Amino acid sequence: MSDAPRTQLRVGRLTKAHGLKGAIKLELYTDDPERRFVPGSSFSLQVPADSPWHGKHLVLRELRWYNGMPVGFFDGVDDRTAAEALLKAILWVENVDQEEAEPDAWYDHQLVGLAVVRDGRKVGEVVRVDHFPAQDLLIVRTPSGEVMVPFVQAIVPEVDVAAGVVTVTPPVGLFEEIVDDEPSTDASGEAGDASDAAAE
Structure with missing residues (x-):
């Protein structure tokens, strides 16, 4: 028997009622639906x-x-009204061995506490993960406060749990305020003071 910690794994989201008998379309967050979504799975x-x-x-x-789209039928969900009450629900599998983690999938407790590094410099630390239907957010504590970082490949290209590091490539303005350093100019392109212009 494995001594590895057991926890939860997010595997899907219910997106849209399908037909009149309680079926619901699924957005899968797993590369192994044949194993995660078998009859009797809770x-x-x-x-x-x-x-x-x-x-x-x-x-x-x-x-x-149906046409390449997964559709689930669930106990106790027998009509369209019942199905619609479940839309946007996120599905989690409980008591999963960490060895069963899928590529590019991490548990919340693995991410919390990791240093957040940008351009080789630490900018903060992950304090929690917020899960939303559209995407997950890494909540990063920085010297100036908490920053919500979309947990997507374009912004978080690398997670190295062993090294304790999350690498981020955020857009300008996510971790700092955008400051306009350009001096004001008059119509001729010369820098000037508005009060001087008004006096002429």
Whole structure:
């Protein structure tokens, strides 16, 4: 038996009701749907606190593919109204061995505490990960406050858990205020003072 910690893995999001019998289209966050989405699989749900599904689990009856799109059928979701109540819910698999982690997938506890490095210089530290339907955000503590960094390849090209480093290539303005250092100029292109111009 493995002594590795066990935790949760995010595997999908429910996106759109399909038909009238409770089927729901899925956006997959796993490269191994044949293993994660088998009949009887149970998922914990990330839903708003006021959702009737808050704190409950969803059990898969069947996963089908329609025009290349995965569609799930779940226990207790038997009509379109029930399906629509679950839209945007994020599905998590519980008690997953860390060895089962998929490429480019990290658990929150692996990311929290990592140094955030930009151009070879530390700019902050990951303090938490916020999960949203559109994308995840790394919340980075910096000397000037917390910064929300979209956890996408273009901005976070490398995560090295062993080295304790997250490399970021953020757009200008994400970690600093954009300051206009250009002097004001008059119509002739000469730098000048507005009060002088008004006096002439």
